[in-house]
Amino acid sequence: MSAISVRNLVKKFGNLTAVDGISFDVKKGEIFGFLGPNGAGKTTTINILVTLMRPTSGEAYVAGYNVVEDPVRVREKIGIVFQDPSVDRNLTGWENLYIHGLIYGLKGEELRRRVEESLEFAELTKFRDVEVKNYSGGMIRRLEIARGLMHKPEILFLDEPTLGLDPQTRAKIWEYVERLREEAGVTVFLTTHYIEEAERLCDRVAIIDHGKIVAIGSPDELKQEIGGDVIYIRVGDHSSAARLLEGLQNNGMIISHRELNGVLALSVNNASKVIPTVFEAASMMGIRIEEIKYTQPSLSDVFLHYTGREIRDEEADWREGIRMRHRMR
Amino acid sequence: MNERNIVYAMLYRQLRRYFRARSRVLGTIINPLMFFLFLGMGFSASMRGMSAVIGIDYLAFLAPGIAVMTAFSSSFIGGISVIWDKEFGFLKEVLVAPASRTYAILGRALGDSITSVIQSFLIVILMYAIVPSLKVEGLLFALGSCFITSLMFNSLGIAIASKIRSPEGFQLIANILIFPLIFLSGAFYPINNLPAVVKPIFYINPLTYSVDLTRYFMTGISSLPIYVSLSVLLLLTAVFTFLSARVFNKSTLD
Numbered sequence: 001m002s003a004i005s006v007r008n009l010v011k012k013f014g015n016l017t018a019v020d021g022i023s024f025d026v027k028k029g030e031i032f033g034f035l036g037p038n039g040a041g042k043t044t045t046i047n048i049l050v051t052l053m054r055p056t057s058g059e060a061y062v063a064g065y066n067v068v069e070d071p072v073r074v075r076e077k078i079g080i081v082f083q084d085p086s087v088d089r090n091l092t093g094w095e096n097l098y099i100h101g102l103i104y105g106l107k108g109e110e111l112r113r114r115v116e117e118s119l120e121f122a123e124l125t126k127f128r129d130v131e132v133k134n135y136s137g138g139m140i141r142r143l144e145i146a147r148g149l150m151h152k153p154e155i156l157f158l159d160e161p162t163l164g165l166d167p168q169t170r171a172k173i174w175e176y177v178e179r180l181r182e183e184a185g186v187t188v189f190l191t192t193h194y195i196e197e198a199e200r201l202c203d204r205v206a207i208i209d210h211g212k213i214v215a216i217g218s219p220d221e222l223k224q225e226i227g228g229d230v231i232y233i234r235v236g237d238h239s240s241a242a243r244l245l246e247g248l249q250n251n252g253m254i255i256s257h258r259e260l261n262g263v264l265a266l267s268v269n270n271a272s273k274v275i276p277t278v279f280e281a282a283s284m285m286g287i288r289i290e291e292i293k294y295t296q297p298s299l300s301d302v303f304l305h306y307t308g309r310e311i312r313d314e315e316a317d318w319r320e321g322i323r324m325r326h327r328m329r
Numbered sequence: 330m331n332e333r334n335i336v337y338a339m340l341y342r343q344l345r346r347y348f349r350a351r352s353r354v355l356g357t358i359i360n361p362l363m364f365f366l367f368l369g370m371g372f373s374a375s376m377r378g379m380s381a382v383i384g385i386d387y388l389a390f391l392a393p394g395i396a397v398m399t400a401f402s403s404s405f406i407g408g409i410s411v412i413w414d415k416e417f418g419f420l421k422e423v424l425v426a427p428a429s430r431t432y433a434i435l436g437r438a439l440g441d442s443i444t445s446v447i448q449s450f451l452i453v454i455l456m457y458a459i460v461p462s463l464k465v466e467g468l469l470f471a472l473g474s475c476f477i478t479s480l481m482f483n484s485l486g487i488a489i490a491s492k493i494r495s496p497e498g499f500q501l502i503a504n505i506l507i508f509p510l511i512f513l514s515g516a517f518y519p520i521n522n523l524p525a526v527v528k529p530i531f532y533i534n535p536l537t538y539s540v541d542l543t544r545y546f547m548t549g550i551s552s553l554p555i556y557v558s559l560s561v562l563l564l565l566t567a568v569f570t571f572l573s574a575r576v577f578n579k580s581t582l583d
Binding site: 050051052072073075076078080082084086087088089090091095098099100102103104105106107131 | 334337345418420426427
């Protein structure tokens with residue numbers, strides 16, 4: 001049985017369709033990621049799965065229970081770390097955990113022991129009696145993850161677990177999530193718009209865009225699906241790009257291609273062998289190549305491939321996205 | 330399943346927060362205390378004839394009104410914490426818990442009411458020290474009456490706050506409601522001698538029954554039979570508690 005099973009899930013807010021008929025399954029014990037830009041429908045999906053929103057249509061089962069018909073059963077089986085903090089800032093870390101344990105039916109010695117364990121897991125034992133409003137963002141996130149695990153849920157939901165955290169803290173949170181898999185054996189459903197996060201943590205990733213799942217699989221599978229390397233060639237204008245593409249297509253080395261604003265992106269199996277033929281063809285046709293580079297595929301390319309956009313900034317145009325990445329390397 | 334746990338959890342939380350915010354303790358006492366001292370001493374000194382009409386010293390007459398005013402305003406305003414919880418996210422922690430929301434809201438109302446009664450207790454003790462004629466044997470019953478009042482108005486506050494998004498909006502409603510309700514409750518003057526046209530306004534005000542019941546316990550005089558006041562209060566408390574649970578039960582994020 002799957003930990004999470006979703007069929008044709010739809011959620012509309014007035015005219016806006018936030019989730020547009022998605023279906024997927026999450027296996028027990030895996031770390032499953034929803035990767036997509038802001039506004040893609042990730043948080044809405046989580047809110048439906050954790051019973052805080054009702055779907056417009058479709059079905060969702062979490063830990064075997066229908067989220068609409070059996071919300072309390074679902075709530076018993078899950079732990080959640082929301083995108084925004086949901087701790088009581090005026091209480092200490094200890095008090096927040098103590099209240100959480102009470103709410104989830106723990107009592108007496110057992111409750112106190114779990115509070116201590118959770119503080120230890122979050123590495124916050126030293127700060128147990130400090131009010132949460134004095135915690136840093138990373139400390140709050142650690143406290144919330146420990147709290148979400150305190151009642152030993154079958155499935156842990158993490159909505160953008162490292163949003164707004166500095167790189168060091170982010171790496172720390174990643175270590176936590178990895179420890180979950182090893183120690184707790186809990187199923188994790190997380191959403192993120194950080195490529196590195198999905199790539200590092202997830203056993204399987206669903207790429208979501210405009211409320212639809214455009215691709216699903218392990219990071220490796222997804223990368224293989226779009227082919228091997230990607231070559232980006234800037235020739236300046238659309239017609240030169242089209243001509244160049246035509247000249248290259250009959251050599252049978254191009255798996256797929258995309259062109260925007262005079263930048264040609266080619267998926268190929270072995271870029272270092274294809275690049276010389278690109279230069280040959282270009283010089284034969286008298287096309288000047290302004291810029292050329294190739295990348296081993298990353299999830300970022302997978303995203304680009306399926307959505308035609310960079311994930312980092314959905315407004316920036318495609319070429320701008322390539323430039324940005326160029327500068328970053 | 331774990332109803333008792335969730336009630337206790339929320340109770341624990343409200344009390345913890347209360348004792349941590351000590352400035353709030355003082356803040357909500359100062360207003361009624363000023364009313365008691367400045368209004369009460371002024372009236373009792375300059376209108377000696379009034380004591381003859383109401384049968385007791387004006388300060389003794391006013392004391393129960395002040396006790397109820399304290400319980401009422403602090404408990405009603407306590408409802409605002411639901412809005413802060415929405416804003417700071419803690420509400421989600423409660424909404425996704427596998428526990429009864431009805432009991433969660435009950436625990437919360439109990440916690441807030443206990444803190445309101447603590448406020449009332451502090452001011453009542455002061456008033457007993459100032460006015461020796463107040464009946465010591467009625468003190469605990471008076472606090473009980475303040476507790477029912479708090480539970481009633483905290484539930485109403487929670488029900489209203491659950492429907493409102495901004496703290497400012499709730500503050501506005503509180504400002505519009507609190508003073509008229511207090512002035513039209515018989516807290517400051519007896520309602521027996523009022524013109525018949527005005528009286529119904531007092532009788533539809535729940536606070537009238539709180540003041541009258543509390544006054545009976547603290548001074549021995551009352552305008553209405555105590556069983557009437559008590560029944561009205563218990564009935565309204567049940568209604569408002571039910572209402573707040575109902576509103577809260579329906580809370581989702583959309």
